[in-house]
Amino acid sequence: MGRLFGIPVRVHVGLILLLLALVFFAPSDELRLRTLLVSLVVLVSLILHELAHALAARHYGIETRQILLHPLGGAAILSERAPTAKAEFWIAAAAPLTNLALAGVSFLVLHFADLAFFEDLAWPNLLLGLTNLVPAFPLDGGRMLRAALDAKLGPVRSTRWAARIGRGLATVAIVAGLATVQPMLVIVGVMIVLAGTAEERASLIHGFMSRRRVHESMDDVAESVSAAGDVGEALRILGAHPRLGALPVTFGARVVGVVYREPLVLAASAAARGVRTGLSDVMDRNIVTHEGDGPLVPLLRKMGETQSRTAVIMDGPEVKGVITVDRLIEDLRSAS
Numbered sequence: 001m002g003r004l005f006g007i008p009v010r011v012h013v014g015l016i017l018l019l020l021a022l023v024f025f026a027p028s029d030e031l032r033l034r035t036l037l038v039s040l041v042v043l044v045s046l047i048l049h050e051l052a053h054a055l056a057a058r059h060y061g062i063e064t065r066q067i068l069l070h071p072l073g074g075a076a077i078l079s080e081r082a083p084t085a086k087a088e089f090w091i092a093a094a095a096p097l098t099n100l101a102l103a104g105v106s107f108l109v110l111h112f113a114d115l116a117f118f119e120d121l122a123w124p125n126l127l128l129g130l131t132n133l134v135p136a137f138p139l140d141g142g143r144m145l146r147a148a149l150d151a152k153l154g155p156v157r158s159t160r161w162a163a164r165i166g167r168g169l170a171t172v173a174i175v176a177g178l179a180t181v182q183p184m185l186v187i188v189g190v191m192i193v194l195a196g197t198a199e200e201r202a203s204l205i206h207g208f209m210s211r212r213r214v215h216e217s218m219d220d221v222a223e224s225v226s227a228a229g230d231v232g233e234a235l236r237i238l239g240a241h242p243r244l245g246a247l248p249v250t251f252g253a254r255v256v257g258v259v260y261r262e263p264l265v266l267a268a269s270a271a272a273r274g275v276r277t278g279l280s281d282v283m284d285r286n287i288v289t290h291e292g293d294g295p296l297v298p299l300l301r302k303m304g305e306t307q308s309r310t311a312v313i314m315d316g317p318e319v320k321g322v323i324t325v326d327r328l329i330e331d332l333r334s335a336s
């Protein structure tokens, strides 16, 4: 739709269709005009809500990739996580507080002048502000709760508790929605359970990874095979190191890729049938090389960007070890 403060704003076509349908199916011309006006106010209020998140995030040095509005709400997609619990709290709080402030000013104006526009501005903003303050993670209120619990419980337990409380409230909403035949309440409840659980997992994974260092996460076997070598040699080295997830392949002083166990075994059995396969045929060239130790997260980001399964850790010209996605997943499983 355009940019606000340099942030791209995108509106899902479903939301536009929904608002148009509401206007179109209004029972009279007068109501149609009013519905159109209220729809526009709601749309603007939603944008202001997400913009408040984005500007609060910017205050803490985090950029927003885009603001996205869809039929079930919106999201400001941040480029990274809040650096501290305090930042997380205020980034979450800024938006519902903006809606409540707008509602408050509108009610104040209404107190002095009976202007229909301010009534249309007041109620949607009051509703938006209050519903988002419900402490049902991942609603804003739930994020605020998580951030507030963080100081007492630490990142892992606060996330677990916020998600648990969110699921509890969502279950109440689902039961109430079923009992009173309000499908919207049931849908919102189910969405909160699903989104809350997904986000709980993501933050627990992020929490675990953010405490780790490169050297703790690697298979520290300083072995490699020359690109001039053959499948049998690579298998012999991997056979001697059963925990090694990938074997770096070097060409001169450079690492040009890695080979994995399964393709090598397949290549060896193909060779037994007379099909010649070299290391270069089974080599994964899409790898990341990393120099020295340090926090794991920047390396993971690099692997994510290039969609690499494996990083080779170097110390100058020497191979120190490898980090594979499979190994990281295994570590995560045994930690949780």
Ligand SMILES: [Zn+2]
Pocket (backbone or CB within 6 Å): 049, 053, 095, 096, 132, 140
């Ligand atoms: Zn929000």
